[in-house]
Amino acid sequence: MKNEFQVIAELIEKNKKVLDVGCGDGILMEFLKNNKNINIRGLEISKSKVQDCIAKGLTVIEGNAEKDLKQFPDKSFEYVVLSQTLQAFLNPEQVINELLRVGKKAIVTIPNFGYWRVRLHLLIKGTMPITKTLPDEWYNTPNIHMCSIKDFFYFAKSRNIKIFKSLAINNQNVSIINDSNLTIKNFFADLGIFLIEK
Amino acid sequence: MNTENNIKTLIVKKPLKLDCGKTINEFPIAYETYGSLNKKKDNAILVFHALTGDQFVTGLNPITKKEGWWSYAVGPDKAIDTKKYFVICANVMGGCMGSFGPSHEDPNTGTAFGTNFPVITINDMVNAQYNLLDHFGIDKLFSIAGGSMGGMQVLQFISNFPDKAKTVIPIACTSSHSAQNIAFNELGRQAIAADSNWKGGDYSSEDTIPNKGLAVARMAAHITYLSKKGLQEKFGRKLQEREDLKFGFDADFQIESYLRYQGSVFVDRFDANSYLYITRAMDYFDLAKQYKGNLSDAFRATRAKFFIISFTSDWLYPTQENKDIVIALNSIGADVGFVEIESDKGHDSFLLDVPDFLSALKNFLDKSYTEN
Numbered sequence: 001m002k003n004e005f006q007v008i009a010e011l012i013e014k015n016k017k018v019l020d021v022g023c024g025d026g027i028l029m030e031f032l033k034n035n036k037n038i039n040i041r042g043l044e045i046s047k048s049k050v051q052d053c054i055a056k057g058l059t060v061i062e063g064n065a066e067k068d069l070k071q072f073p074d075k076s077f078e079y080v081v082l083s084q085t086l087q088a089f090l091n092p093e094q095v096i097n098e099l100l101r102v103g104k105k106a107i108v109t110i111p112n113f114g115y116w117r118v119r120l121h122l123l124i125k126g127t128m129p130i131t132k133t134l135p136d137e138w139y140n141t142p143n144i145h146m147c148s149i150k151d152f153f154y155f156a157k158s159r160n161i162k163i164f165k166s167l168a169i170n171n172q173n174v175s176i177i178n179d180s181n182l183t184i185k186n187f188f189a190d191l192g193i194f195l196i197e198k
Numbered sequence: 199m200n201t202e203n204n205i206k207t208l209i210v211k212k213p214l215k216l217d218c219g220k221t222i223n224e225f226p227i228a229y230e231t232y233g234s235l236n237k238k239k240d241n242a243i244l245v246f247h248a249l250t251g252d253q254f255v256t257g258l259n260p261i262t263k264k265e266g267w268w269s270y271a272v273g274p275d276k277a278i279d280t281k282k283y284f285v286i287c288a289n290v291m292g293g294c295m296g297s298f299g300p301s302h303e304d305p306n307t308g309t310a311f312g313t314n315f316p317v318i319t320i321n322d323m324v325n326a327q328y329n330l331l332d333h334f335g336i337d338k339l340f341s342i343a344g345g346s347m348g349g350m351q352v353l354q355f356i357s358n359f360p361d362k363a364k365t366v367i368p369i370a371c372t373s374s375h376s377a378q379n380i381a382f383n384e385l386g387r388q389a390i391a392a393d394s395n396w397k398g399g400d401y402s403s404e405d406t407i408p409n410k411g412l413a414v415a416r417m418a419a420h421i422t423y424l425s426k427k428g429l430q431e432k433f434g435r436k437l438q439e440r441e442d443l444k445f446g447f448d449a450d451f452q453i454e455s456y457l458r459y460q461g462s463v464f465v466d467r468f469d470a471n472s473y474l475y476i477t478r479a480m481d482y483f484d485l486a487k488q489y490k491g492n493l494s495d496a497f498r499a500t501r502a503k504f505f506i507i508s509f510t511s512d513w514l515y516p517t518q519e520n521k522d523i524v525i526a527l528n529s530i531g532a533d534v535g536f537v538e539i540e541s542d543k544g545h546d547s548f549l550l551d552v553p554d555f556l557s558a559l560k561n562f563l564d565k566s567y568t569e570n
Contacts, residue, residue, distance in 0.1 A: 041533075047554075050537050054558050057565030059503070061524060061536045071525040 001031055004191060007167055007174055008081060008107055011195050012036060016078040019043065019102065021065045022085040026053035033058065041077075043068060066090060069098040077103045084109050084133070084191075088142040093159075100161065100198040109193045112168075114148030114186040133190050149192035150182060156196060165195040204260035205253075205296040206230060210329045217319040217482075227326055228296025229253050229288040232272065233280035235334060241567070242336045243278060244327070244363075245287040246344030246351035249419075249476055250468055252295035253287045256280070261295065262467045270551050277560035282567070283340065288327045290351075292318045292476050294469035298326070301402065301469050312471055313399030320347070320483045324355040331362065338362055341563060345369035345548035346515065347476070350483050353496070353523065357485060360500035365566050367559070369507045370548045372519040373493055373526070374484040379514065382422050383477035386415030390470045399471050412470045413461030420460045425511035425544035429453065486526075493526035504534040505562045507555065509547040535562070 005028045012018060014036045020029050023042030026049075032038035042060035044050050053060035061068070065082075066089055080103030082095070087110060089095045099106040111133040112118070121129035128138035136142070147155070149168065156163050166177040168189030177185045177192065185192075207226045215221045230253040235242060245255055247267065252259070256266040256273045272278040272285055289297035292315070300315035307314075331339070342363045344352045349371025356366045372379070390396055393411025397404050421429075433453040437443070440450065449455040489495035497504075504527055508520035517538050527534040539555045541547040547555060 047537070047540060051554060051558060051561075054535065054537065055561045055565075057561070057569065059533055059535045061528070061534065062538055063536070071528045073529055073531065076531050 001027055003169060003172060004109055007193055011107055012079050018079045019077040020081045022082060023060060025049050026056045026058045029058050030056050065095055069102055072102040074101055075104050079103055080106045082108045084111055086110055087145045092145050105195060105197045107195050109191060110147060110152055112149045112189050112192050113146040114150055115190045116187050148186055149189060150186040152192060153182060162197045163194055164197060167193040207296055208333050214325055216316055216322045218317050220316045225298035227288050229286060229330060232256060232285040233283055235284040239336050240340055242284045242286060242339050243341040243343060244339050245285055246348035247287060248346035248348045253289045255287045267549060271556060277556040286330055288330060290323045291326045292472055292479060294472040300471035300475055310402040317478055318475060319479050320350050320354045324351050324358060328359060341365040341367060343367035346371055347480050353485055356500050356502055357496035363502050366502045366504045370509055370512050370515050370545055372515045373523050374486055375481050380481045383481050385418050386477060387474050389414040390474060408470045409465045412465045412473060415473060416464040417457040417461045420457060422514045423544055423546040425542050427542045428544055494530045497527055497532055498530055503566060504532060506536045508538045509541045510538060511542045512545040514545040
């Protein structure tokens, strides 16, 4: 399981009810179910990935986060997880609001557009950055609303969203982000993980 | 039709009060089983058939000598694995394969009930079939499953008996028959009634059968089970055993010939009055209405795990109507999974060899069973 999922799993206490939005093939869900006795649900747009989840015995709903989150009642999950998909939504702000309505807390991870390799790629090559976490070309990327760790930090503040914990991942290294090291983390981390609440 | 020898029947002694107000006593429920019930009696799956199905789910149907209607899904090593599960299916009340229906003799007149048979509902159907649990000594079913009208029975069953099934699989169905659904059913009923052989439903005493009306009803309904794309790909404008158009009203096109054939084989196995009664039961189905307009309330008392399946090209019970059930379940925090299967085979997809559907069904059942 990838490091990002380890970090997310550590943020979630045992025996909670969790919704994984954009759950993919269900790797994180399966881990949470088996290791933390989590009552886990998934929402996934890809039919083939929904099938993968069913084959793992996971409860998954085929659907689109921008349309289908509204069916869940307020605060019906202790945590709602959104891993590396925020940037693919037409209206990320609305999705964040929905996550925070449905979940008591939300865990959001973003590929960091402020990462030095991304900056260097654009600076030196002058073409849209391609990295491990951003592998697609400009013309076929699903990512239409890229942001940096700093952007997300400022966004949360401006919307009175409480950031309980924010973590930076750079390869295998996980570190805490705070106000004083934000600029440095925004440069060296390729992924940001935020535990938020409203 | 002398069918008694191949039909297992449970005579229900307990009186059943029907939605129409009448109470029936000592009525027969015809059923069939596949696989074997284990010692713990926790491997039973109650399968509900659709409008024109019957209790012969899989293998050779002993009456029609054709493959059972769900042979793709049910059988040894199949999605509903009869090596593992004990599958029970009953002929619905109002049907014509041995369960209490309009072709049964009315003790008051000595002739078939015909249209004197009480109008029955989906609710009546599942209440009647519930007696099979007592019959087999099953406290809780592992699963209930069915497509189309079978799915409606699944929904009604779990709302009537919330703790009697662990898993619930409504397929290609709706919680409430739409105006379009009712319209198509009415077309079929009117076709039957327009046949002079129908005789107000009293055809059996006059020894006639409204074959033509029933065949037209089936032809019209059959179109609704297929998709436009599926029809176009299979038939297009292909001609039936002829080089050119004949400038007449014979079946020039293959699609015409196909529909006529579907109509003609249907009348051999199905009773016209049963068709009226069962389509009426479907039209009356509105689960939300039973709960003052709140569909979620139908499921509030159950802790069962739901798995809802729809098909992309099903325009009779489209994905959105299946999704409405998912939404009602999510809004009360129920355990519900949902998948829309890609298929151009229309509403009939659930009866056909659609691998993604069959594997999803199998995976859901087998994984849920090991977690038991």
